[in-house]
Amino acid sequence: MKTKIFSLIAAFSFTLSVTAAPPAEEGKSIFAARCAACHNVNKVLVGPALAGVDTRHSIEWIVNFVHSSQTVIKSGDTAAVALFNKFNHVQMPNHPDLSEGQIKNVVEYIKTEAKAGGEKAPFAKPYSARPNYAPLSSANYGFFLSYFALVGLLICVLLFAVQLKQYERRVAGEE
Ligand code: HEC
Known part of the structure; x- marks a missing residue:
């Protein structure tokens, strides 16, 4: 009985790890290629530190912002306008070719990276x-x-x- 439960748990965690690994991995390569010039997960660079971004905005907001930040800012979205002002009116380039799924993967990567540490992560000291x-x-x-x-x-x-x-x-x- 015990071994059965154990192998069940083992099989379950194995499937979990197999299904959970790729999204963050894909997100990582997208982030490195297209976002890392301006963003770090835990540090402010040209753009804000992205740790906890999924708690500040809905995923739709993030997708729209990454597709075309200026569209969101010009629509009068208060959070977007405040960010744009805070970051000295630096325009984030549009990434209309990234699918919603790819952007979600980037958010997944940001989440794992934020958990991994970094002094400025809001949850570094839970x-x-x-x-x-x-x-x-x-x-x-x-x-x-x-x-x-x-x-x-x-x-x-x-x-x-x-x-x-x-x-x-x-x-x-x-x-
Ligand atoms: C040329 C620099 C630059 C690049 C490249 C860039 N960003 Fe940005 N990003 C910014 C700036 C600057 C802001 C602050 C808002 C503004 O000024 O428009 C921002 C804001 C954001 C925000 C809102 C953050 C918050 O704290 O609310 C998200 C999400 C974001 N970027 C995601 C991305 C993603 C994902 C990529 C890569 C696909 C990316 N950015 C690439 C400069 C950049």
């Missing part, structure tokens, strides 16, 4: 959002400080209770 999930570090000392304060308080209360009991005994003994 524990800053959930400090109590992380080992002791400068990012969560507040949590540990309050934890130790609580333990300290508990010890004080216990010591006080013991003292009180002894005092009560002494008083009772004197009577």
Whole structure:
């Protein structure tokens, strides 16, 4: 039974890895050839760092922007106009020949690359959002400080209770 489950899991993860590898791979080569001159996943170059881009915009937005950024900007899209202003009106070249699937693969590549690290990735330090999930570090000392304060308080209360009991005994003994 155990071996059956094990081989099932093994087969499943194998299919996963086989089906999951190509998109990011294809995305990587597209990114290297057509985007890397201006973009890095984790660093601002000519264009913005693309880590987390899939959380800032919908995939349709990204596809439209990559096809023709000026069309999106001229349509008055507030996010696009703000970006264009922030990046000193540098026009991103159009890539109308990239299919929606190819652009999705680039986004997949960006996701894997962002996970791999880089100081500026917004999720490079996931524990800053959930400090109590992380080992002791400068990012969560507040949590540990309050934890130790609580333990300290508990010890004080216990010591006080013991003292009180002894005092009560002494008083009772004197009577
Ligand atoms: C010539 C430089 C250049 C190239 C090449 C380029 N970009 Fe850009 N990209 C920019 C600039 C500059 C911006 C900021 C918006 C603007 O100024 O239009 C931008 C913005 C973006 C945004 C919005 C980012 C955000 O943080 O919201 C996405 C997504 C994007 N680019 C994807 C791509 C992809 C995918 C490619 C390759 C197929 C690519 N870019 C190629 C310069 C470039």
